[in-house]
Amino acid sequence: MASPSEKLAESLDVLHTLQERGLVAIRSAALTRTHRERLCQNGFLQEVLKGWYIPSRPDEASFESTAWYSAFWPFCAAYLQHLKGNDWCLSPEQSLSLHAENWTVPNQLLIRSTKARNNITQLPHGTSLLNIRALIPKDNELIEKSGLRLFSLPAALINCSSRYFTQNPNDIRAVLSIISDASEILEQLLEGGHSTIAGRLAGAFRHIGHKRIADDIINTLSAAGYDVRENDPFDSPMPISLPTREHSPYVNRIRLMWHEMREKIIERFPKAPGLPKNREAYLQQVEEIYITDAYHSLSIEGYRVSPELIEQVRRGNWKPDTNEHDQKNHNALAARGYWQAYQSVRKSIGKVLHGEIPGTVVDNDHRTWYREMLTPGVTAGILSPVDLAGYRNGNIYIRNSMHAPPSREAVRDAMPAFFDLLRQEQETSVRVVLGHFIFVYIHPYMDGNGRMGRFLMNVMLASGGYPWTVIPLEERNVYMTALEEASINQNIAPFTDFIAILVKSGLKNMTTPKYPSSN
Secondary structure, X not given: OOOHHHHHHHHHHHHHHHHXXXXXXXXXXXXXXXXXXXXXXXXXXXXXXXXXXXXXXXXXXXXXXXXXXXXXXXXXXHHXXXXXXXXXXXXHHHHHHHHOOOOOOOOEEEEEEOOOOOEEEEOOOOOEEEEEEOOOOOHHHEEEEOOEXXXXXXXXXXXXXXXXXXXXXXXXXXXXXXXXXXXXXXXXXXXXXXHXXXXXXXXXXXXXXXXXXXXXXXXXXXXXXXXXXXXXXXXXXXXXXXXXOOOOHHHHHHHHHHHHHHHHHHHHOOOOOOOOOOHXXXXXXXXXXXXXXXXXXXXXXXOOOOHHHHHHHHOOOOOOOOOHHHHHOHHHHHHHHHHHHHHHHHHHHHHHHOOOOHHHXXXXXXXXXXXXXXXXXXXXXXXXXXXXXXXXXXXXXXXOOOOOOOOHHHHHHHHHHHHHHHHHOOOHHHHXXXXXXXXXXXXXXXXXXXXXXXXXXXXXXXXXXXXXXXXXXXXXXXXXXXXXXXXXXXXXXXXXXXXXXXXHHHHOOOOOOOOOOOO
C-alpha cells in the first residue's frame, strides 16, 4: 500500500504534467477528485472560483496574495476564453495599459462582451471582473497578447475615454510615443468619422512633441471635409521630450516616471553634504557597519541570520568544501554571498569617492556585485552556474505585490535606459531614491533584487557624502508598503520620506539600527 508521501508525489506528478502544458488556470475536470483534494489539502492547489484552481505553494500562508497576483493574467485569459469563446475583450483603457507594458494587477478588470449580464465576478484578494454588455471591435481592430483579447493600439486610442488621459498619463504618453506615423491611426478615424476624437488625439500627439503626426491628423480630416478642433486632453505639462524612434513603451514609461517623481524627491530630501574630504574614514565607517547592515538586509529577505554567523563568515570560518553543514546551510550561503558582494560594493564606493560618475560606476560594477552574491550557492551546488549569467531569462513576481515586473525582453531595453537616467541625473537625492526604486521596479535578476537595490542606494548616498544607511528589519512593512505605493500609484512621496528619515538620522550621528546581542 502506498504511503501518504508516495500518494502526494503521484498527485504532484499529475499537476506537473498540467503545468508543463502551460496551464495556470486549472479546471476541476482536469484532475480526479482524489488528486484535486490531496493537492488542495497539502497547499499545492488553491481554489479561485468554483471548479477553477491555480497552483500554489504550501509554504505560503492562506492570506498571502503572491500565488494569485502571479496567476491573475493567465487565469483571466483562460477563464474568459472558456466562458465566452471569442465574444469578449478587455476595455480600451485596460488595453492601452497593457500596450504600455503596465501589467499591474487591477482591482477590477473590465470585460466587454455582447452577451454579458452587466454583473461582477468576485476574485481573490479584493479583485474582480466587471462584465459589461458592449460591442467588441472588429477582427482587424483586435489583437491577442498573452492570451488576452485587446483593442489594437489605434482602436484603443480612438475608443478610450477622455478621462484616461488624466488618470493614466504616463501609460498613454508611452503608447502615443511608439506611433511612428499618422497613417497608423488615420484609417480608423476617417472610417468612423471621428472628428472630435481626432482633435483630442492631435492635441495629445502635439503634447508629447510629435507635431508632424498632430498636423497630419488635422490636415487629413480637414481635407476630408471634417471640422476638427484640436484640444490637449492632458491636465499636466509634458515632463520631458520623448524620442520619436523609441519602440519600447516600457523605456518611455520609466523616463516619464523618473522626471515626474524627481521634483517631489528634491523638495523632501535633506541636502547632500558633498563628497567627504577623508575618503579612508568614510570607507572605514562602511566597513564598521557591515554586520548591522548584513543582519537587517538579509533578514528583510527572509534569511535567518545571526550576528555570530555573519562574523563567522567575515572571518573566513565558513568552509563549505570541508564542512557538510556549511555546504547545506542556505543562511550561511546567503551571508557569505552578502559579504563578498559587500566588498565589491565598497570598491565601487571608493571609485565614486575619487570622483568617478556614480551612474557609470554602478552600470559597470553591478554585475560583479550580483556574481559575488550568488557564487557561494553555485560553489555549494545549490544554484546552477547558469544563475550567474546575468539578467533573468523568465518572468518573475514580487511577493504580495500587485506590481508585475517587465518581461525578460523588456528588461534588456529598460536597464540601459535606467543607467542612462542614473548617469545623467545631477541631484544626489534623486539618484538615491529612484536608483533604488526603479531598479527593484524593473527587478532585472531572478534573485537578490532587494539586496542589490539597497547596495545601489548606498553607492548613490556615498556620491553625495551621505552616510551608509541601513533599512531596519523592524521597518520592513513600512518599507515594502512605500515601494508598493510608488509602483502601483506612482506616488514616490512615502518612499522618499521613509529613506529621508533614515538618512537624516545618520547625518545627525544618531543610533543606527540594532541587531540581536549574543547570549
